[in-house]
Structure formats: C-alpha cells, structure tokens
Amino acid sequence: MLWENWQAYKQTQQSIVLAAQTVVHIPVTVRYVDVGEARRGTVLLMHGIPTWGYLYAGVIPMFADAGYRVLVPDFLGHGWSDRRDRFDRSFQDQARMICALLDSLGLSTVDVVGHDTGGAVALILAIEHAHRVNKLVITNSVCYDRFDDDMLDFGHPLRWKSRPVSDLVAALEESLAMGLSNPERLTADFREGMIAPWASEEGKLSLIRNAAALNANQTMALVDRHGAIASKTMVLWGMDDPWQKAEDGRRLANEIPGAVFQPIEGASHWIQQDAPERFAATVINFLSD
Numbered sequence: 001m002l003w004e005n006w007q008a009y010k011q012t013q014q015s016i017v018l019a020a021q022t023v024v025h026i027p028v029t030v031r032y033v034d035v036g037e038a039r040r041g042t043v044l045l046m047h048g049i050p051t052w053g054y055l056y057a058g059v060i061p062m063f064a065d066a067g068y069r070v071l072v073p074d075f076l077g078h079g080w081s082d083r084r085d086r087f088d089r090s091f092q093d094q095a096r097m098i099c100a101l102l103d104s105l106g107l108s109t110v111d112v113v114g115h116d117t118g119g120a121v122a123l124i125l126a127i128e129h130a131h132r133v134n135k136l137v138i139t140n141s142v143c144y145d146r147f148d149d150d151m152l153d154f155g156h157p158l159r160w161k162s163r164p165v166s167d168l169v170a171a172l173e174e175s176l177a178m179g180l181s182n183p184e185r186l187t188a189d190f191r192e193g194m195i196a197p198w199a200s201e202e203g204k205l206s207l208i209r210n211a212a213a214l215n216a217n218q219t220m221a222l223v224d225r226h227g228a229i230a231s232k233t234m235v236l237w238g239m240d241d242p243w244q245k246a247e248d249g250r251r252l253a254n255e256i257p258g259a260v261f262q263p264i265e266g267a268s269h270w271i272q273q274d275a276p277e278r279f280a281a282t283v284i285n286f287l288s289d
Helices: 006-012 060-065 091-104 117-128 149-154 165-178 188-198 201-212 216-220 223-228 246-255 276-288
Strands: 014-018 028-035 042-046 069-073 110-116 133-141 232-238 260-264
Touching: 006 028, 006 188, 014 091, 028 060, 028 091, 042 060, 042 091, 042 117, 060 069, 060 276, 069 091, 091 117, 091 216, 110 117, 117 133, 117 216, 117 223, 133 246, 133 276, 149 165, 149 201, 165 188, 165 201, 188 201, 223 246, 232 246, 232 276, 246 260, 260 276
Parallel strands: 042 069, 042 110, 110 133, 133 232, 232 260
Antiparallel strands: 014 028, 028 069
C-alpha cells in the first residue's frame, strides 16, 4: 500500500460530517485515511501546521504491515477537511474533533502520535481525555511558548490576505526545505502535496485562520498538568529541528511521569519524511513493548 502521489492519497481519504454542537456550532466535514487491520490495535497519527495527513504517507504502510489499524485525519481547516471561514481552529477544538471522530468510528482507546501542533492536541487528549489514549508519542511538537515566527506571521490577515497565493507558496517551499536534514527527501511530490491544500485563495485564507489560532496560552495552560499524564509516553525528536528545539522535548519528557526521550540524529522537523524508516521502526517498537 504505497500511494503513487498525493492525489492518490487524497482519493483514499474518507469523509464524515460531525454534527453541529459536537465540535463547533455548525456541522463540519472531516477527511481522513483509515487503513489496516487492528491486530495490534489502532494508531492515530496527527499532523501539525502547515501540513495535512499526507505528511505520514511514507510511514502509514509500515504501521499497517506491523498489524495496526491506522487512522490519519486532517485537522479542521487543514488539508481537505472543512476549510470554511466560520469556526475556530484552536487546539481544544481540534481535540474535540478527534474525540467526535473516534466516537463516530466506534473507537474508545487508541495509541496516539502527535507531531508539531498535533503534539499539543495529543497532550490535551492525554490530559483531558485520558481514557482515549493508550500509549502516547509526542514528536517535534509545539509546546511551552516556542512558536515559529514565520508561522505566526501567516496569522496576520492584514499582512497576508492581500498578497498573492504565489507569495504564500514561496514561503511554504522555503519552510519545507528548512525542515529537512536530507535535501533529497524534498521530492517533487512531497513539495507539491504539502502545498496543494493552500495553493488557492480558499486555501490561503484557511491557512491564515489556522495560523491565527496559534496561541502559547493554549500550551502553557497544559504545563502544570504534564505530570498528570498516565499513558506510557515517548518523546521522539528529530534533533536538527530549526524551530522546535530538542531542549523542549527533553523538558517535556522530564515532566511526564516515566516518559522516555528518544533522539533521531540526522533528521529535522518533518521527521516522517526525513527519516521514515527510523521514525516508523522507533514508534512501532515503542507501541509494541
């Protein structure tokens, strides 16, 4: 099960409508990939900003081959999930969306992997919806008050709404290159696939709204509760990350009872693309232990 390109991955996505008041005040549509048989359980893979589920395309088959059902949603406002300019995209709202999606699929407990802002959502799940989370993996995550200046800049509508989509695409291309230690991993399809959801006026506005929702108050509000996380936890870090520093990952691992910090040398922020085999093998080994 390997996708020829991002368009083939998109065609694999399923769609579900979550009712009004379930997540936000209106019904919202969520797109997700759901593959594999749950012989060893179900693993939920969550992306961050400015990515979507396709970030995991290279590793999903490895999890499925290892015996996992693999659930990979696009967050609200991201990828091909609902992108209307009519709802918030806070970490709390994304966590509510995940809970509603799990309810709709009849899933009570899953293993959770969260990357970038998806890591913040994963922490919320482990703290406030602990019964949902079996094992927890946090990787190159937004935490504490370290937020990328360029991404925060996207959240200023007066700066970005009037600029052409081509300017946004150029900025995203630079970000993709900066977040990889191995330049050859910046393949044409990875570049095109990561940018595709944003390469229109609708997509640009949705990214602006997603970036506007970034708020260190949301992550700092979790700090006093890291010690309450009961799930077995691994903090997995691509050590060359120019944005989310390893010191944050080490601190997080120290604050979560029993957590282990696992460095991946020679890999950067987009670790799933930068070092897919090592990423998948490390996570699968942790989940299987």
